Amino acid sequence: xxxxxxxxxxxxxxxxxxxxxxxxxxxxxxxxxxxxxxxxxxxxxxxxxxxxxxxxxxxxxxxxxxxxxxxxxxxxxxxxxxxxxxxxxxxxxxxxxxxxxxxxxxxxxxxxxxxxxxxxx
Ligand code: AMP
Ligand code: ZN
Numbered sequence: 001x002x003x004x005x006x007x008x009x010x011x012x013x014x015x016x017x018x019x020x021x022x023x024x025x026x027x028x029x030x031x032x033x034x035x036x037x038x039x040x041x042x043x044x045x046x047x048x049x050x051x052x053x054x055x056x057x058x059x060x061x062x063x064x065x066x067x068x069x070x071x072x073x074x075x076x077x078x079x080x081x082x083x084x085x086x087x088x089x090x091x092x093x094x095x096x097x098x099x100x101x102x103x104x105x106x107x108x109x110x111x112x113x114x115x116x117x118x119x120x121x
Contacts, residue, residue: 013105017051032074043113054106084112
Protein backbone atom coordinates (compact mmCIF):
# COMPACT_ATOMS: atom_id res chain seq x y z
CA UNK A 1 0.00 0.00 0.00
CA UNK A 2 2.84 2.38 0.86
CA UNK A 3 4.42 1.75 -2.55
CA UNK A 4 1.08 2.51 -4.08
CA UNK A 5 0.71 5.83 -2.22
CA UNK A 6 4.25 6.73 -3.13
CA UNK A 7 3.67 6.09 -6.80
CA UNK A 8 0.54 8.31 -6.75
CA UNK A 9 2.46 11.21 -5.30
CA UNK A 10 5.16 10.70 -7.93
CA UNK A 11 2.67 10.42 -10.80
CA UNK A 12 3.30 13.18 -13.35
CA UNK A 13 -0.35 13.50 -14.34
CA UNK A 14 -1.50 13.59 -10.69
CA UNK A 15 0.96 16.48 -10.27
CA UNK A 16 -0.62 18.20 -13.27
CA UNK A 17 -4.07 17.68 -11.71
CA UNK A 18 -2.81 19.23 -8.45
CA UNK A 19 -1.24 22.13 -10.34
CA UNK A 20 2.25 21.21 -9.15
CA UNK A 21 3.37 20.92 -12.77
CA UNK A 22 2.08 23.46 -15.30
CA UNK A 23 -0.03 22.41 -18.25
CA UNK A 24 -1.95 24.03 -21.05
CA UNK A 25 -5.45 23.16 -19.95
CA UNK A 26 -8.21 23.03 -22.52
CA UNK A 27 -11.01 21.53 -20.41
CA UNK A 28 -11.68 20.89 -16.76
CA UNK A 29 -14.61 19.76 -14.65
CA UNK A 30 -14.89 17.96 -11.28
CA UNK A 31 -13.65 14.62 -12.55
CA UNK A 32 -11.90 15.23 -15.88
CA UNK A 33 -8.93 17.29 -17.03
CA UNK A 34 -7.68 17.83 -20.58
CA UNK A 35 -4.42 19.53 -21.54
CA UNK A 36 -2.14 19.81 -24.57
CA UNK A 37 0.48 17.12 -25.05
CA UNK A 38 4.00 18.48 -24.49
CA UNK A 39 5.30 16.62 -27.56
CA UNK A 40 2.47 16.92 -30.09
CA UNK A 41 2.19 14.30 -32.81
CA UNK A 42 -0.41 16.29 -34.74
CA UNK A 43 -1.48 19.97 -34.97
CA UNK A 44 -3.98 19.17 -32.23
CA UNK A 45 -2.79 16.69 -29.61
CA UNK A 46 -4.66 16.78 -26.34
CA UNK A 47 -4.60 14.36 -23.42
CA UNK A 48 -7.84 13.68 -21.57
CA UNK A 49 -7.47 12.17 -18.12
CA UNK A 50 -9.58 11.24 -15.12
CA UNK A 51 -8.48 13.45 -12.22
CA UNK A 52 -8.52 10.38 -9.98
CA UNK A 53 -5.46 8.18 -10.38
CA UNK A 54 -6.37 5.09 -12.37
CA UNK A 55 -3.35 3.35 -13.79
CA UNK A 56 -4.99 1.51 -16.64
CA UNK A 57 -8.16 0.10 -18.14
CA UNK A 58 -7.70 -2.90 -15.85
CA UNK A 59 -8.64 -0.70 -12.87
CA UNK A 60 -11.96 0.46 -14.31
CA UNK A 61 -15.13 -1.03 -12.88
CA UNK A 62 -18.87 -0.48 -13.17
CA UNK A 63 -18.95 2.40 -10.70
CA UNK A 64 -16.75 4.33 -13.11
CA UNK A 65 -19.42 4.50 -15.82
CA UNK A 66 -20.28 8.18 -15.08
CA UNK A 67 -16.59 9.10 -15.20
CA UNK A 68 -16.19 7.66 -18.70
CA UNK A 69 -19.43 9.24 -19.86
CA UNK A 70 -17.96 12.52 -18.64
CA UNK A 71 -14.69 11.88 -20.51
CA UNK A 72 -16.54 11.34 -23.80
CA UNK A 73 -18.73 14.39 -23.16
CA UNK A 74 -15.50 16.37 -22.61
CA UNK A 75 -14.04 15.05 -25.86
CA UNK A 76 -17.17 16.15 -27.70
CA UNK A 77 -16.87 19.68 -26.30
CA UNK A 78 -13.14 19.86 -27.00
CA UNK A 79 -13.39 18.80 -30.66
CA UNK A 80 -16.16 21.35 -31.20
CA UNK A 81 -14.03 24.10 -29.64
CA UNK A 82 -10.93 23.05 -31.61
CA UNK A 83 -12.97 23.05 -34.85
CA UNK A 84 -12.34 19.42 -35.75
CA UNK A 85 -15.66 17.79 -34.88
CA UNK A 86 -16.72 17.31 -38.49
CA UNK A 87 -13.25 16.98 -40.01
CA UNK A 88 -12.58 14.01 -37.78
CA UNK A 89 -10.01 13.05 -35.22
CA UNK A 90 -8.47 10.02 -33.59
CA UNK A 91 -8.77 8.88 -29.98
CA UNK A 92 -6.03 6.52 -28.80
CA UNK A 93 -5.37 4.87 -25.50
CA UNK A 94 -2.07 3.11 -24.92
CA UNK A 95 -2.46 0.48 -22.22
CA UNK A 96 0.38 -1.39 -20.54
CA UNK A 97 3.93 -2.06 -21.76
CA UNK A 98 3.15 -3.54 -25.18
CA UNK A 99 0.42 -0.95 -25.67
CA UNK A 100 3.12 1.71 -25.46
CA UNK A 101 1.89 3.31 -22.24
CA UNK A 102 4.68 5.46 -20.80
CA UNK A 103 2.72 7.40 -18.18
CA UNK A 104 0.93 5.14 -15.74
CA UNK A 105 -2.10 7.36 -15.30
CA UNK A 106 -4.84 6.40 -17.72
CA UNK A 107 -5.18 8.93 -20.53
CA UNK A 108 -6.83 9.28 -23.90
CA UNK A 109 -4.90 10.90 -26.73
CA UNK A 110 -6.98 13.15 -28.97
CA UNK A 111 -5.20 13.71 -32.28
CA UNK A 112 -6.47 15.93 -35.04
CA UNK A 113 -5.84 18.75 -37.47
CA UNK A 114 -4.26 16.50 -40.09
CA UNK A 115 -5.16 13.35 -41.98
CA UNK A 116 -4.36 10.35 -39.79
CA UNK A 117 -2.07 7.92 -41.56
CA UNK A 118 -2.71 4.22 -41.34
CA UNK A 119 -5.55 2.64 -39.51
CA UNK A 120 -4.17 0.97 -36.41
CA UNK A 121 -0.91 -0.35 -35.05
P1 AMP B 1 1.72 7.40 -23.41
O1 AMP B 1 2.90 6.92 -24.21
O2 AMP B 1 0.41 6.97 -23.99
O3 AMP B 1 1.85 7.07 -21.94
O4 AMP B 1 1.70 8.97 -23.57
C1 AMP B 1 2.23 9.88 -22.65
C2 AMP B 1 2.13 11.23 -23.29
O5 AMP B 1 2.33 12.21 -22.29
C3 AMP B 1 3.17 11.50 -24.38
O6 AMP B 1 2.50 11.81 -25.61
C4 AMP B 1 3.97 12.68 -23.83
O7 AMP B 1 4.38 13.58 -24.85
C5 AMP B 1 2.99 13.30 -22.87
N1 AMP B 1 3.58 14.09 -21.79
C6 AMP B 1 4.63 13.76 -21.02
N2 AMP B 1 4.87 14.72 -20.10
C7 AMP B 1 3.95 15.69 -20.32
C8 AMP B 1 3.67 16.96 -19.71
N3 AMP B 1 4.39 17.42 -18.68
N4 AMP B 1 2.66 17.69 -20.21
C9 AMP B 1 1.93 17.25 -21.24
N5 AMP B 1 2.12 16.07 -21.85
C10 AMP B 1 3.12 15.30 -21.40
ZN1 ZN C 1 -1.75 9.73 -11.41
